[in-house]
Amino acid sequence: MKDVNIGICGLGTVGGGTWEVLQRNARLIAGRAGCNLKVARVASRRPRPDLGLGDTPFSTDIYDVIRDPSIDVVVELIGGYDEARALVLAAIAEGKHVVTANKALIAVYGNEIFNAAREKNVIVAYEAGVAGGIPVMKAIREGLAANRINWLAGIINGTGNYILTEMRAGRAFDEVLKEAQDLGYAEADPTFDVEGTDAAHKLTIMASAAFGVPLQFDRAYTEGISRLTPYDISHAEALGYRVKHLGIARSREDGIELRVHPTLVPEGNLIAKVDGVTNAILVDGDAVGQTMYHGPGAGDEATASSVIADLVDVARVVASGSDQRVPYLGFESEAVTDHQILSADEFRSAYYLRIQALDKPGVLAKIAAILSDQGINIESIMQKESELHDGHIPLILLTHTVLEKQVNKAISEIEALPEVEDQVVRIRAENFL
């Protein structure tokens, strides 16, 4: 049986997990791949004596892996932007295939990297970067290849979903975030998780493969969960919704919506029931309808599972010497279109609005008139006399689907009313129809 030589750069969480699983399941993986996935060299800033690398050459210089002519595939697991970009481009320049778990790298530098790889006819695979252990890129790029994909929506940041799940019990954002950090879910600097940057990286990648457009991370709209309150979460629940931090990509005639934000989801939808640190992605295709993919979005061995799935795919190409390729983003480069990414003003969504208004006659009529002037229909309305405070009571509205700029216009007019205090709380809602 042929050996395919693998070089791992970065022996942290995912690198360590990849090493472990490749050792433990070596025979089984070879039985599937039809060749041996041999780790021929590893490099990381610090040694990992706990891993028992044995005879495998180790160095602290990751470029030793690139320079080793025996290496067929470079696994980039150092993370970050610039160093990873340089490393991956150097690997490609040497004619080596690349497997990475780095969604930031692919979302931001993917177009450049794929162009370089196409020139050299090498593979760059990144399943592990999107939703950890869930083989969702394979589903989008291959399993759903027959479909015009209409939209996809996902819980794609486990930390954020954990925080939202805990906030359902009335706990405040800051308190739960602290706990998530203590449990090791959130990064020490958690902004990537809670502000939606990490989710936007993954969403950008999925959207490109779903719709056949170049990666455009800088055009993704991103809103975090830090300003959500248990108060609004529980009122959304009273209306029959759960609040989830979703990445949503939708293809429309006039462009593509690419957005990450807290979202009301009908409680009957399976994705509303996904709690804790797990991820789930719902994909709607014109032929298949809705399919959902669910599982661990992070973790050493869960992420390694996807790294190794990519390695098996690449190893089959290396071992058979074949020219057969699945295109980087699921579409041949000639088939990629530049369908534009829409600005937030152009989003179509339903909206949850909470307005603090004076409890006196005529106020509701004024608000209703403003909404109606903007062509906004109201789906349901909830007023809580019991929550009267300083003469103001909360008025909670759920709108039908409407253009976001109309909602924003209505909100500024409502906020300008003398009877209204504070800012209007606005949370988007989706019915997935």
Added chain:
Amino acid sequence: MKDVNIGICGLGTVGGGTWEVLQRNARLIAGRAGCNLKVARVASRRPRPDLGLGDTPFSTDIYDVIRDPSIDVVVELIGGYDEARALVLAAIAEGKHVVTANKALIAVYGNEIFNAAREKNVIVAYEAGVAGGIPVMKAIREGLAANRINWLAGIINGTGNYILTEMRAGRAFDEVLKEAQDLGYAEADPTFDVEGTDAAHKLTIMASAAFGVPLQFDRAYTEGISRLTPYDISHAEALGYRVKHLGIARSREDGIELRVHPTLVPEGNLIAKVDGVTNAILVDGDAVGQTMYHGPGAGDEATASSVIADLVDVARVVASGSDQRVPYLGFESEAVTDHQILSADEFRSAYYLRIQALDKPGVLAKIAAILSDQGINIESIMQKESELHDGHIPLILLTHTVLEKQVNKAISEIEALPEVEDQVVRIRAENFL
């Protein structure tokens, strides 16, 4: 761009859907595949003027497709066993690749078919046969290739799940079955659906790809849902469980469990929340943990989605002239082991037992003694004084996990007690740990 020539045999539900989607999304699919998937010939017993076949050669003799030397891939969508087997073997003998949606064929004749295909170095792909539009075979064969798969469990017959969902409202099996037939979900002869044969076909295929064993449909244990009552369903719910008709495959040291039967599932598990005609498959791997795949298990275009995903995979091989293959059942033939399939006596499961016992002192003690003698621990117990009937009341027990033969022994001893009337109702329960 190269043409890859496809011949479709059987223009029924799935054949028609495949034709439609290939026409509608032709450009998009070519953009993904890197070649044109050209339907160069179709054959079916009766013409389908509604499809608008245009210039595409049509004949009533399916062997015209095999004889056409221009055809690269034969799509078998006639269904059934013997004719389909003969057709597929003839296609292989002509050196043509095969795509099929026929799970009965693969589960029963797959070993023979794959051997013939291996000799001729042609692909036989069957994603559409398992869980319709859900790309679960791709997940098992490729996406989870790093994992030692411990077990998988699935709702893999939409009709059965629809019936069980409706029975939760207290409706009787026969009534709901009639409705499912009227709605077109169930076959006119519904035994394949409700007796679990169809689910066992799919389970057999998934288990072989998960564990690397030959297909052994005749060794699968199959129990249907026709004897379930709304009474037991509601009592299971009172204990915190939902009843689902599951296919379960588990790999153990001493063999493989391969079984289809009604199953109590904890209501907190996502799979318990899968209602109606959708399918869902939960897969547990040693590296990734649990992932779940959810979506439509049948339907013309949903099934076509998987047929075409297979066609794209095959077309890439044809167009690149490559020798690269994913093994038929996910493992190279040398890596397939003959780990035995266990008999029902050897299953390990928890059990829901309902016993109709005389309401007098000492009866419970006798039953408890019988269970304890067999080493069976009780997880929970429920007795309904309010349901006293002819002096008998139902005693409902949930056991810990135990060998099935011990439970069966206990049941026959309990049934022999003079204080017990009727047969003991036994339903397996799983906690997916």
